[in-house]
Amino acid sequence: MTTDTTEKGLETLIVEAMTGTKPDPAQTDMGREPSALYGVTGWILGRWQDYDREYAVDLVQLTEFLKSTQPEVAESLDLENASPTRQKFLARLQGEVAKRGIIEVLRNGLKHGKYDIDLFYGTPTPGNTKAEERYALNRFSVTRQLRYSRGETQLALDLCLFINGLPVATFELKNSLTKQTVEDAVEQYKRDRDSRELLFQFGRCMVHFAVDDHEVKFCTQLNGKNSWFLPFNQGYNDGTGNPPNPAGIKTDYLWKKILTPQGLTDILENYAQVVEEKDEKTGKKKKVQIFPRYHQLDVVRKLLAHAEWHGAGMRYLVQHSAGSGKSNSIAWLAHQLISLKKDDKEIFDSIIVITDRRVLDKQIRDTIKQFAQVGSTVGHAERSGDLRKFIESGKKIIISTVQKFPFILDEIGNEHRGRKFAIIIDEAHSSQGGRTAAAMSEALSDSKDQKDPEDTINDALQKRMEARKMLPNASYFAFTATPKNKTLELFGEPYKDGDKIKHRPFHNYTMKQAIQEGFILDVLRYYTPVNSYYKLIKTVESDPEFDTKKAKKKLRKYVESHDYAIRLKAEIIVDHFQEQVIALNKIGGQARAMVVTNGIERAIQYYHAIRDYLLELNSPYKAIVAFSGEHEYGGVKVTEATLNGFPSSQIEDKIEEEPYRFLICADKFQTGYDEPLLHTMYVDKVLSGIKAVQTLSRLNRAHPKKHDVFVLDFMNDTDTIQDAFSDYYRTTVLSDETDPNKLHDLKSDLDSYQAYSPEQIEQFVELYLGGADRDKLDPILDVCVATYKDHLDEDEQVDFKSKAKAFSRTYGFLASILPYTNADWEKLSIFLNFLIPKLPAPREEDLSKGILEAIDMDSYRVEKQAVVNIQLPDSDSEIEPVPTEAGGFKPEPELDRLSNILKTFNDQFGNIRWTDSDRVHRLITEEIPARVAADVAYQNAKKNSDKQNAKIEHDKALARVMIALMKDDTQLFKLFSDNESFRRTLTDAIFERTYSQ
Numbered sequence: 001m002t003t004d005t006t007e008k009g010l011e012t013l014i015v016e017a018m019t020g021t022k023p024d025p026a027q028t029d030m031g032r033e034p035s036a037l038y039g040v041t042g043w044i045l046g047r048w049q050d051y052d053r054e055y056a057v058d059l060v061q062l063t064e065f066l067k068s069t070q071p072e073v074a075e076s077l078d079l080e081n082a083s084p085t086r087q088k089f090l091a092r093l094q095g096e097v098a099k100r101g102i103i104e105v106l107r108n109g110l111k112h113g114k115y116d117i118d119l120f121y122g123t124p125t126p127g128n129t130k131a132e133e134r135y136a137l138n139r140f141s142v143t144r145q146l147r148y149s150r151g152e153t154q155l156a157l158d159l160c161l162f163i164n165g166l167p168v169a170t171f172e173l174k175n176s177l178t179k180q181t182v183e184d185a186v187e188q189y190k191r192d193r194d195s196r197e198l199l200f201q202f203g204r205c206m207v208h209f210a211v212d213d214h215e216v217k218f219c220t221q222l223n224g225k226n227s228w229f230l231p232f233n234q235g236y237n238d239g240t241g242n243p244p245n246p247a248g249i250k251t252d253y254l255w256k257k258i259l260t261p262q263g264l265t266d267i268l269e270n271y272a273q274v275v276e277e278k279d280e281k282t283g284k285k286k287k288v289q290i291f292p293r294y295h296q297l298d299v300v301r302k303l304l305a306h307a308e309w310h311g312a313g314m315r316y317l318v319q320h321s322a323g324s325g326k327s328n329s330i331a332w333l334a335h336q337l338i339s340l341k342k343d344d345k346e347i348f349d350s351i352i353v354i355t356d357r358r359v360l361d362k363q364i365r366d367t368i369k370q371f372a373q374v375g376s377t378v379g380h381a382e383r384s385g386d387l388r389k390f391i392e393s394g395k396k397i398i399i400s401t402v403q404k405f406p407f408i409l410d411e412i413g414n415e416h417r418g419r420k421f422a423i424i425i426d427e428a429h430s431s432q433g434g435r436t437a438a439a440m441s442e443a444l445s446d447s448k449d450q451k452d453p454e455d456t457i458n459d460a461l462q463k464r465m466e467a468r469k470m471l472p473n474a475s476y477f478a479f480t481a482t483p484k485n486k487t488l489e490l491f492g493e494p495y496k497d498g499d500k501i502k503h504r505p506f507h508n509y510t511m512k513q514a515i516q517e518g519f520i521l522d523v524l525r526y527y528t529p530v531n532s533y534y535k536l537i538k539t540v541e542s543d544p545e546f547d548t549k550k551a552k553k554k555l556r557k558y559v560e561s562h563d564y565a566i567r568l569k570a571e572i573i574v575d576h577f578q579e580q581v582i583a584l585n586k587i588g589g590q591a592r593a594m595v596v597t598n599g600i601e602r603a604i605q606y607y608h609a610i611r612d613y614l615l616e617l618n619s620p621y622k623a624i625v626a627f628s629g630e631h632e633y634g635g636v637k638v639t640e641a642t643l644n645g646f647p648s649s650q651i652e653d654k655i656e657e658e659p660y661r662f663l664i665c666a667d668k669f670q671t672g673y674d675e676p677l678l679h680t681m682y683v684d685k686v687l688s689g690i691k692a693v694q695t696l697s698r699l700n701r702a703h704p705k706k707h708d709v710f711v712l713d714f715m716n717d718t719d720t721i722q723d724a725f726s727d728y729y730r731t732t733v734l735s736d737e738t739d740p741n742k743l744h745d746l747k748s749d750l751d752s753y754q755a756y757s758p759e760q761i762e763q764f765v766e767l768y769l770g771g772a773d774r775d776k777l778d779p780i781l782d783v784c785v786a787t788y789k790d791h792l793d794e795d796e797q798v799d800f801k802s803k804a805k806a807f808s809r810t811y812g813f814l815a816s817i818l819p820y821t822n823a824d825w826e827k828l829s830i831f832l833n834f835l836i837p838k839l840p841a842p843r844e845e846d847l848s849k850g851i852l853e854a855i856d857m858d859s860y861r862v863e864k865q866a867v868v869n870i871q872l873p874d875s876d877s878e879i880e881p882v883p884t885e886a887g888g889f890k891p892e893p894e895l896d897r898l899s900n901i902l903k904t905f906n907d908q909f910g911n912i913r914w915t916d917s918d919r920v921h922r923l924i925t926e927e928i929p930a931r932v933a934a935d936v937a938y939q940n941a942k943k944n945s946d947k948q949n950a951k952i953e954h955d956k957a958l959a960r961v962m963i964a965l966m967k968d969d970t971q972l973f974k975l976f977s978d979n980e981s982f983r984r985t986l987t988d989a990i991f992e993r994t995y996s997q
Helices: 007-019 025-029 059-069 071-077 084-100 102-108 129-136 182-192 253-258 261-270 294-310 326-338 358-369 386-392 405-409 434-444 457-468 485-491 511-517 548-561 563-582 600-616 640-644 648-654 689-699 718-726 741-752 758-769 774-791 794-814 823-838 898-909 916-933 936-944 947-965 970-978 980-995
Strands: 043-045 110-112 115-117 140-147 156-163 166-173 207-211 216-219 273-278 285-290 315-320 350-354 378-380 397-400 421-426 474-480 493-497 500-504 507-509 527-538 545-547 592-597 622-626 631-633 636-638 660-666 678-684 710-713 732-734 855-864 877-879 895-897
Touching: 007 043, 007 140, 007 156, 007 166, 007 253, 059 071, 071 084, 071 115, 084 102, 084 110, 102 166, 102 261, 102 273, 156 261, 166 182, 166 261, 182 207, 182 216, 253 261, 261 326, 273 358, 294 315, 294 326, 294 507, 315 326, 315 485, 326 350, 326 358, 326 397, 326 421, 326 474, 350 386, 358 378, 358 397, 378 386, 386 397, 474 485, 485 500, 485 732, 485 794, 527 718, 548 563, 548 600, 563 592, 563 600, 563 660, 563 678, 563 710, 592 600, 592 689, 600 622, 600 631, 600 660, 622 640, 622 648, 640 648, 678 689, 689 718, 741 794, 741 823, 758 774, 758 823, 774 794, 774 823, 794 823, 916 936, 916 947, 916 980, 936 947, 947 970, 947 980, 970 980
Parallel strands: 043 140, 166 207, 315 474, 315 507, 350 397, 350 421, 378 397, 421 474, 527 710, 592 660, 592 678, 622 660, 678 710, 732 877
Antiparallel strands: 110 115, 140 156, 156 166, 207 216, 273 285, 493 500, 500 732, 527 855, 545 895, 631 636
16 A cells, blocks of 8 residues: 555544544544544544534534533533524524634633533643543544535535534645645635635634645634735744654644644643734724744743743743744743742742833733733832832732833832742843842842841942842843843853853744744845935135044034935935835835934934925825924924824824824834834934844834835945844854953953052942941042042043943943852942042043034935845854953044045045036025025015916016026026926926925
């Protein structure tokens, strides 16, 4: 007998693995009790004949479950007979599933008449014999070739999974050996599986799987051609797909590991859920069903298993790509850490989540709402004393922000220091500074021997040093897409590689895999740099000297923030968005754009320029500006709210609504902002490193109608962006640990300058730890500052201050992870933290001052370069440990004449590519309209007559201006005189621009 390599053969393989039997097709159709088909894995082989298409239930399995668990209910409902009583119950059951969804109905059962009917028994707690017996009575069944349709009775589904007769998952199978793939299965769902059929309606099943022998995809809501299928693969080589499986086909993990009765129970109880989201088009709320992605399920299960085995006191780093669902992973982890036990004791007393994202707070609440009362479980610590209050009132999950966390921790009473904590850190690259760690440690540490007020200074010093350590009574779960070197060394897994100790994440889901699987989009695929070309001229007769380096920085900032440059770039932005985004119906016509600027002033400039140009075009769209605080612009104090016309808190909601399409940002919404409708980004800010990755990654969020994204960059080149993303495309590894001996070296160098004495440090620390008044501390510091100023030259001052900062920074980090303490380092750290702010910076004369008053911009243009698909290296990236080097010297200014500075600048940015067309462009867009607008006769016509007469006077004024230009611009005048089309276009454009002024 040859091997069955058909699709039917794959179906048989799956059913055999699940039921542990070799089913006889004749017996599955008739003549054999399903109870005799229990598999060794806990699955029963069902029969399609037992499926009631009117109510979408397997009547035999449901009846058997109720008879064995609730016999009185089963007898009352008369389930074995086609009676009105049974029909009434089935109608009630169908209505509840339609209203509440299968997940909630299985979890919480059904009220029918006088009965509270259980439809599923959850995971028993260890030692609860009765619960174990009830759980064993659940009936997990798999049915082949399920004939599901009420109308077309021969239509059959490859596989359907049931729990106690209620369908929870469907399968469409394909086989690559017969030249069909998972994509064909997806198309079959979209094309042939009518979402109006009862089995395929929203909430009726938890999930629908498209499966072949290489890959798995899933969907939680079938909606015809708009059904959104996402991969459910393990990943291979940090990318998509699945690894070779020496024990079987690549995708058998799905039924052998994920969809076991225990695994499916776990998903039903702890992951699958229905939440409400706002519909982007209508603004109305809609229900969305969530099923965990493979990497989310994998990381949470592995973290829970490790924490259960090792208890509190561990550190975990999770590197999951931006946009890959970290919020849900954190919410599911937080919920399940609550009840994690070892030897029948809870491992953690409280779960503290540190985040700055409102969306995470909502997702945690939505998750908890599925399983318990949110009010009694979750607290948001926003003020001093909240944390203590929540712990005392029994709240298990406490959410706080990075900024408030250290201050809140100070309020925890001593009685809580012996408790066990799980600390979940969202976006860990920015959440774990030295002072935050020290405050956290001191507040939560297991300090059983509390000192009395008579502590000696050495005792107080030792207490401070111990407080800096990572807590032995807390486990840290740090999530980030872009781990810094500090993050890797604090939370990563150490491993030996030769003579080095490297650190890697506990779990990763790479940017590479997320892009290849379509969970996020590749923001570098259509990256377009824009080069600026400009020419500056001297406006003074003399030729003064300036510092060339500083002068060039000022000149670049001057030209890029010049009103003309901003206006030109704003026109490019709007035109591109209208022609390449709106006109091409990106994201089904819902696409939004973000404009990234380098500061508040520039953001407000862009807001006005884009707003004005949109008005000129009679565009229906509007812009929103986002910046922090109050800013003076044009002599007036403005805020986001005064410019936008609505409160700052509404920005995230408003950008999803019409007519808002442009979000103009100054250092806001560039990290942690999750908006799937963002399609295009316009960058006018220098970006590098993590900032570049975080900023551009705002575009990567997936949406069913989002197939590409676009970046137009006025300031950065492709090499810089490529370097930034390369560190985070695959797994990020720390190349070596920070060398603590560097602290010895830095301290030795600082001591050698003799800006302070050992006695001064001892005296200062003793006073400070003893609680002395400030007027006892300042005299010691002021003497040291005087020594620094009087006895060190400028280069020595620069070197000393630089090394002092390096020592404080490095010690603040190393003190939390070193296995030992060093009192001398701690004392010097305390002393330097107060001394450094008092050290004056070397006086430095600005030798570029006045250059902007001596120049003007003659020409400016921008030129889009070719679209680039930036390729990233396909290998793990190693980043260097925390830098400990310091030192420096005061650079000597390089002076040069203004004429030479401008020549060098123009050669670099302008003259090489400049042509006459740019000067003509400026004439047409600026000078000619300005002269026409200033014409007295035209001004009077606008004031005192109608638009038609104003147009007559405008045309006369334009003719006068063009005649005046004839001497200098013969070619332009000739074109205006001889080319009627050009003359009409130019005339209309200038009239439209000047009439509204």
